Amino acid sequence: MADTVRRWLAVWRRNALAWRKSARTALLAGFAEPLFYLFALGYGLGSFVGQVQGVSYIGFLTAGILSTSAMNAATFEGLYLAYTRMEVLKTWDAILAAPLGIADIVAGEVLWLATKSLISGTLILMVAAGMGLVVDWQALAVLPVVFITGLCFGALALLVTSFARSYDFFVYYITLVITPMILLSGVFFPFSTLPEPVRFGAALLPLQHVVEVIRPLVGGRIELGQLWHLLVPVAYAFGATSFAIWRFRRRLLC
Amino acid sequence: MSASSLPIIQAHGLTKDYGKLRVVDRISFAIDAGECCGVLGPNGAGKTTTMKMLIGATPPTAGELRVLGHTVPRDARAMRARIGVVAQSDNLDPDFTVEENLRVYARYFGLSAAEVRSRIPELLELASLQDKAGAKINQLSGGMKRRLSIARALLNRPELLILDEPTTGLDPQIRQAIWQLLRQLRRDGLTIVLTTHYMDEAERLCGRIILMDGGHILADASPQALIRDRIESHVVEVHGAGGERWLATAPIGPEVRRERAGESWFFYGRNLESLVRSLDEYDDLHYSYRSSNLEDVFLKLTGRDLRDG
Numbered sequence: 001m002a003d004t005v006r007r008w009l010a011v012w013r014r015n016a017l018a019w020r021k022s023a024r025t026a027l028l029a030g031f032a033e034p035l036f037y038l039f040a041l042g043y044g045l046g047s048f049v050g051q052v053q054g055v056s057y058i059g060f061l062t063a064g065i066l067s068t069s070a071m072n073a074a075t076f077e078g079l080y081l082a083y084t085r086m087e088v089l090k091t092w093d094a095i096l097a098a099p100l101g102i103a104d105i106v107a108g109e110v111l112w113l114a115t116k117s118l119i120s121g122t123l124i125l126m127v128a129a130g131m132g133l134v135v136d137w138q139a140l141a142v143l144p145v146v147f148i149t150g151l152c153f154g155a156l157a158l159l160v161t162s163f164a165r166s167y168d169f170f171v172y173y174i175t176l177v178i179t180p181m182i183l184l185s186g187v188f189f190p191f192s193t194l195p196e197p198v199r200f201g202a203a204l205l206p207l208q209h210v211v212e213v214i215r216p217l218v219g220g221r222i223e224l225g226q227l228w229h230l231l232v233p234v235a236y237a238f239g240a241t242s243f244a245i246w247r248f249r250r251r252l253l254c
Numbered sequence: 255m256s257a258s259s260l261p262i263i264q265a266h267g268l269t270k271d272y273g274k275l276r277v278v279d280r281i282s283f284a285i286d287a288g289e290c291c292g293v294l295g296p297n298g299a300g301k302t303t304t305m306k307m308l309i310g311a312t313p314p315t316a317g318e319l320r321v322l323g324h325t326v327p328r329d330a331r332a333m334r335a336r337i338g339v340v341a342q343s344d345n346l347d348p349d350f351t352v353e354e355n356l357r358v359y360a361r362y363f364g365l366s367a368a369e370v371r372s373r374i375p376e377l378l379e380l381a382s383l384q385d386k387a388g389a390k391i392n393q394l395s396g397g398m399k400r401r402l403s404i405a406r407a408l409l410n411r412p413e414l415l416i417l418d419e420p421t422t423g424l425d426p427q428i429r430q431a432i433w434q435l436l437r438q439l440r441r442d443g444l445t446i447v448l449t450t451h452y453m454d455e456a457e458r459l460c461g462r463i464i465l466m467d468g469g470h471i472l473a474d475a476s477p478q479a480l481i482r483d484r485i486e487s488h489v490v491e492v493h494g495a496g497g498e499r500w501l502a503t504a505p506i507g508p509e510v511r512r513e514r515a516g517e518s519w520f521f522y523g524r525n526l527e528s529l530v531r532s533l534d535e536y537d538d539l540h541y542s543y544r545s546s547n548l549e550d551v552f553l554k555l556t557g558r559d560l561r562d563g
């Protein structure tokens with residue numbers, strides 16, 4: 001067991017070292033953009049909307065942006081950068097010549113993708129706290145949730161990558177899955193305002209459940225009754241990881 | 255039989271199909287400790303596929319394979335902890351410096367920090383890259399990259415080193431340097447299996463040649479034995495415009511085997527003195543008269559047709 005984790009961490013550390021070398025640009029992309037949304041929509045729209053579910057609109061939006069950026073951080077690296085490591089740099093081939101297997105690579109990558117989500121979530125939380133949008137220490141409890149979000153969307157992104165033959169393929173996933181999911185998961189407006197059939201469909205996807213858990217936490221309330229929602233991203237994380245391992249085995253060890 | 259006298263690699267009936275295409279066809283061989291074995295063959299012969307099966311990067315369709323006593327692919331991961339692999343194309347990490355490449359790769363083997371600290375300078379010296387420790391990969395020449403790939407494959411002190419075309423695309427000086435490095439490793443007792451398209455490379459480095467074509471092993475012997483047993487002792491190579499005229503009257507006995515490739519004729523035999531003398535009168539013909547070499551064996555066994563993989 002310890003040895004297995006050591007192999008995962010070797011993959012994780014490779015990615016962490018590569019990230020550290022370009023952290024400045026990486027941070028800008030993963031961190032500045034969600035904050036622009038938060039400011040522009042939060043204050044702009046917020047002045048029309050007033051209060052939503054008993055909090056200011058920007059306070060409401062903070063939870064949505066936090067969840068979305070956690071998802072995006074893992075998704076983009078799991079698509080574009082993981083594909084680059086696999087197909088362009090042949091980093092995975094090099095790793096497979098060492099005593100590691102496909103499962104070690106996928107597990108190490110998923111852990112790293114979740115770490116990217118954690119970094120992005122932490123920064124946004126810090127800024128939100130600086131702006132007075134998050135006041136309670138209990139809000140720190142969003143960080144483990146952000147990590148689970150990263151495991152889920154990182155694993156899904158790797159699964160998509162396992163089918164990809166070029167970068168173009170990712171446009172389908174982003175346009176047809178990620179973007180509608182952001183719009184229909186209660187990020188920008190309450191989920192309950194959506195019509196019933198749409199809600200039913202969106203609830204099959206993980207983001208809505210993440211938002212449902214993160215929103216009270218950002219407000220400093222721990223609602224144990226909401227925690228069952230986490231089962232959905234956790235199930236996606238396990239399912240997608242196993243499926244991705246199977247796919248990459250067939251693709252790379254042929 | 256003691257464990258140390260077991261072969262390093264034992265392959266029996268090793269086969270690989272890609273769809274309907276049989277790429278490696280029931281090959282069997284054993285490689286002993288300390289051997290340096292060169293796998294030769296035209297493009298598409300199945301060399302890389304065979305190497306990939308040896309390291310567990312692709313499962314055989316049929317056959318048995320044991321490497322260092324491990325059953326492959328079942329125990330490939332444990333086996334790979336004890337071997338070094340240099341792939342056909344360099345897959346160094348361009349994000350990192352030379353030293354970081356080694357440090358990151360060492361983690362995959364679970365080497366301790368202390369071990370890595372002592373191992374890296376040793377390997378940089380072995381690969382003559384001491385001055386390049388902090389250089390980025392894209393600042394290295396092709397030869398430096400290849401030496402770094404070899405150094406990286408040695409991090410775990412492997413018992414077996416597998417190299418796929420280690421000197422392809424490199425200039426003659428750099429090839430010499432890599433040969434020297436491989437010879438030194440061989441002297442230190444490392445078992446080496448390499449593929450190559452260069453006959454001189456195989457002849458210089460390898461005590462044993464496995465010649466493959468179309469997924470089969472055509473010959474498996476030392477370079478000397480191949481030249482002694484599989485080809486006539488001498489060859490005359492003739493080319494030039496007056497060839498046809500000379501050929502009409504040339505004293506070519508029945509024991510002389512002839513081949514034509516483009517503008518050149520090749521005459522193989524044991525005694526070719528009279529043939530050579532007859533060429534003296536033809537000023538417009540160029541010729542060379544020499545002992546047969548590994549290239550002649552290669553061409554005889556695999557034919558002179560062009561392959562495109």
Ligand SMILES: Nc1ncnc2c1ncn2[C@@H]1O[C@H](COP(=O)(O)OP(=O)(O)OP(=O)(O)O)[C@@H](O)[C@H]1O
Nearest residue numbers: 254272277295296297298299300301302303304563
């Ligand atoms: N993944 C694959 N799928 C289908 N066919 C493949 C695959 N890999 C190799 N082949 C085919 O198998 C045959 C042998 O390929 P291989 O790479 O082993 O040859 P090689 O001897 O290494 O050639 P070269 O000297 O060009 O490197 C070729 O016909 C090649 O097209």
Ligand SMILES: [Mg+2]
Nearest residue numbers: 301302303342
């Ligand atoms: Mg090859």
